[in-house]
Amino acid sequence: MIGISALGYYLPPEERSVDELVASGQTTSDAAKLRQFGFRKIRVAGPESVVDMAALAVDDLRRRSAFDLERVDLLLSAGGLATSSVVAPEDAMPWQERVDPLPLFRFPGPCLQGRLGIPNASVIGIGQLACNSFQATLRIARATILAEPSVDHVLCVAADRFPAGARREVVYNLMSDGACAAVVSRGHDSNRILATTQITRGAYWDSSISHDQLIAAYFPLARRAILEAVSAAGLRVGEIDHLIPHNLNIKSWEILAQVVGIPLDRIYTANIAAFGHAVATDNIINYLHALESGRIARGDKVAMFVMGFGAHWSCTVLEA
Amino acid sequence: MSGQQLLLTGATGIVGCELVRELLRRPDPPEILALLRGEDDEIEAKRNWLCTWAEVPAERAARLRAIRGDVRCAGLGIAERDLPCARAVTGILHAAAVTRFDQAPEEARTNNLAATIHVLDHARRCDRLVRVGILSTAFVAGRRRGVILEEDLDTGADFNNEYERSKALAEKAARLAMRDLPVDVYRLSIVVGRRIDGHISQASGIYPIFRLFHEGLLAMFPGSPGQTVDLIPSDFAASAVCHLFAGPHAPGATYHVCAGVDRSLGLEEVFPVIDSILLECDPGWRGRGQPLPLFVEAGVFGRFVDVAELTGNRRLRQIIRQVRQVTRQMEAPKVFDTRAFDRALQGQPGMLLPHARVWMQQVIARGFATGWRQVVPGRAK
Numbered sequence: 001m002i003g004i005s006a007l008g009y010y011l012p013p014e015e016r017s018v019d020e021l022v023a024s025g026q027t028t029s030d031a032a033k034l035r036q037f038g039f040r041k042i043r044v045a046g047p048e049s050v051v052d053m054a055a056l057a058v059d060d061l062r063r064r065s066a067f068d069l070e071r072v073d074l075l076l077s078a079g080g081l082a083t084s085s086v087v088a089p090e091d092a093m094p095w096q097e098r099v100d101p102l103p104l105f106r107f108p109g110p111c112l113q114g115r116l117g118i119p120n121a122s123v124i125g126i127g128q129l130a131c132n133s134f135q136a137t138l139r140i141a142r143a144t145i146l147a148e149p150s151v152d153h154v155l156c157v158a159a160d161r162f163p164a165g166a167r168r169e170v171v172y173n174l175m176s177d178g179a180c181a182a183v184v185s186r187g188h189d190s191n192r193i194l195a196t197t198q199i200t201r202g203a204y205w206d207s208s209i210s211h212d213q214l215i216a217a218y219f220p221l222a223r224r225a226i227l228e229a230v231s232a233a234g235l236r237v238g239e240i241d242h243l244i245p246h247n248l249n250i251k252s253w254e255i256l257a258q259v260v261g262i263p264l265d266r267i268y269t270a271n272i273a274a275f276g277h278a279v280a281t282d283n284i285i286n287y288l289h290a291l292e293s294g295r296i297a298r299g300d301k302v303a304m305f306v307m308g309f310g311a312h313w314s315c316t317v318l319e320a
Numbered sequence: 321m322s323g324q325q326l327l328l329t330g331a332t333g334i335v336g337c338e339l340v341r342e343l344l345r346r347p348d349p350p351e352i353l354a355l356l357r358g359e360d361d362e363i364e365a366k367r368n369w370l371c372t373w374a375e376v377p378a379e380r381a382a383r384l385r386a387i388r389g390d391v392r393c394a395g396l397g398i399a400e401r402d403l404p405c406a407r408a409v410t411g412i413l414h415a416a417a418v419t420r421f422d423q424a425p426e427e428a429r430t431n432n433l434a435a436t437i438h439v440l441d442h443a444r445r446c447d448r449l450v451r452v453g454i455l456s457t458a459f460v461a462g463r464r465r466g467v468i469l470e471e472d473l474d475t476g477a478d479f480n481n482e483y484e485r486s487k488a489l490a491e492k493a494a495r496l497a498m499r500d501l502p503v504d505v506y507r508l509s510i511v512v513g514r515r516i517d518g519h520i521s522q523a524s525g526i527y528p529i530f531r532l533f534h535e536g537l538l539a540m541f542p543g544s545p546g547q548t549v550d551l552i553p554s555d556f557a558a559s560a561v562c563h564l565f566a567g568p569h570a571p572g573a574t575y576h577v578c579a580g581v582d583r584s585l586g587l588e589e590v591f592p593v594i595d596s597i598l599l600e601c602d603p604g605w606r607g608r609g610q611p612l613p614l615f616v617e618a619g620v621f622g623r624f625v626d627v628a629e630l631t632g633n634r635r636l637r638q639i640i641r642q643v644r645q646v647t648r649q650m651e652a653p654k655v656f657d658t659r660a661f662d663r664a665l666q667g668q669p670g671m672l673l674p675h676a677r678v679w680m681q682q683v684i685a686r687g688f689a690t691g692w693r694q695v696v697p698g699r700a701k
Binding site for chain 1: 357427456474522535536537538606609610611612613614616617619623624626627630631632636639
């Protein structure tokens with residue numbers, strides 16, 4: 001059996017309210033509309049880099065679980081945004097104008113490994129999956145443990161921060177900065193990973209062009225990803241006790257709940273207002289909050305769903 | 321129909337042009353007097369287009385004449401000089417209608433109710449008249465659910481749009497006229513392209529839904545399990561109407577010129593069938609991996625519509641409104657009973673409509689080939 005043995009996250013302390021975001025021109029919708037979509041505020045990183053945030057998420061993981069990082073065999077370092085895949089050089093020169101290509105090899109995964117002091121853990125970076133990046137780490141961690149007898153513990157990390165001043169509304173959703181971490185372990189019998197699915201549709205790879213098609217494809221492929229994962233876990237949708245969402249607007253969940261056949265009260269939507277959609281990290285934050293609040297009990301069946309640009313639809317089914 | 325003279329309204333419409341084609345290609349073609357709007361040169365252009373559309377030799381095409389008129393006007397707007405021939409007809413087929421679902425109430429009444437009343441008034445002045453055929457829509461049933469009988473009308477149910485309401489009112493006028501005129505009503509379901517080649521003169525009606533699906537813009541579709549979508553090819557509609565119009569049946573009946581439940585696709589089958597056809601005719605289709613739209617209850621779809629409205633996204637709202645115009649009719653599932661129609665077709669094996677699965681290939685392939693616009697060379701403006 002393979003399960004998640006430790007969890008942690010980091011959300012920057014600095015908050016921005018909907019009104020502040022509207023006033024600073026970082027949204028396309030007005031404040032009333034964003035509130036109707038269920039948003040109240042987001043978290044915005046200050047001086048923290050993505051590596052800083054990733055390290056802080058791992059710190060949180062260690063505080064919660066006392067997991068010994070020395071046991072990590074593999075570090076999967078994910079970033080949802082393109083800017084999360086390279087540690088930006090100090091000179092901020094545009095990449096296309098660089099004569100010296102060395103800064104293009106500054107990767108956050110190895111940087112994080114160095115910061116954490118875990119030289120025995122090999123590193124694989126995961127990108128191009130947008131908000132699905134973290135679920136991809138769970139999939140790869142599980143597959144690696146199954147395939148490689150020498151790998152017992154995989155540390156999965158995702159961290160993203162938007163460029164300063166970037167628009168924070170993306171397709172009627174407000175976006176936070178954040179990071180999360182989880183250890184996937186062989187022989188761990190809680191938070192067992194029962195199944196993972198991922199659907200990718202390259203026809204929608206350029207979101208700025210295929211925006212309308214992407215919205216149209218969202219619900220049919222979300223339903224398919226969830227039902228396929230549930231089925232792969234040997235379950236029926238009625239046996240799913242909780243759906244852990246990414247924090248898209250509440251209106252979309254009201255529809256998806258009915259489309260999938262999971263009552264809305266089984267979907268953990270409490271954090272939509274609190275910090276919005278934190279790229280690849282909100283699945284884990286929501287799962288952790290639901291566990292800590294007692295909402296999810298040991299043995300509950302949990303489907304964790306996320307959709308991201310690219311376009312990807314992913315679902316992981318866990319037994320808590 | 322040899323020796324008959326027909327006054328035909330709406331000849332350039334989706335069904336009208338197919339009626340011209342059907343009538344001119346019969347072994348015994350009648351003389352057709354098409355009532356057309358426009359200046360003389362426009363009317364001539366429309367007549368020429370109709371002859372092209374009919375694909376008949378010149379001697380048959382010569383049986384099609386055109387006169388200027390407008391069904392929305394009293395006396396059909398026919399000039400004095402044309403009245404003698406317009407009143408000498410033995411039959412009138414009233415196919416003119418404005419089928420847009422977004423018509424304002426007054427507009428729809430003028431286009432559809434007043435027009436029918438004018439046609440019936442004209443019929444009373446035709447001394448040699450044998451039959452008047454009024455083309456209508458099976459969707460005069462409005463928001464009623466369940467089995468709709470051919471004799472049903474004015475059941476108190478509400479309508480999905482002013483088009484349906486105006487056509488129901490027109491049928492009421494036609495039924496009143498049955499007391500003194502040999503009137504039949506032909507209720508058509510959803511008309512699509514021909515069985516043979518998929519050709520249709522205008523890609524309206526359900527075609528925008530086909531196009532939205534092909535463009536990947538259709539997320540969901542409201543409907544109930546087991547619900548059917550009654551589609552009829554335009555050539556079948558025309559040949560059925562001509563058969564009923566020319567047949568020996570006593571006038572005064574209403575017919576559902578519909579495929580009926582046994583020859584229709586279930587609502588849940590429509591997009592998988594289109595998907596399989598596009599796999600064959602669109603080389604890029606498979607690679608897109610486009611999902612089929614979800615079938616959802618009306619309430620879920622309503623919620624989706626509300627969210628689309630809330631976003632303020634103009635394109636999204638436009639798409640939703642376009643879909644909504646068609647889906648309103650699907651939200652009240654119904655089956656059109658075709659007993660009278662089936663009886664009238666008995667003994668006519670050539671008139672039997674195969675199941676939609678047999679001929680949808682042509683309709684969709686043609687729609688795809690024309691970019692869902694069905695641009696017809698020489699089409700009169």
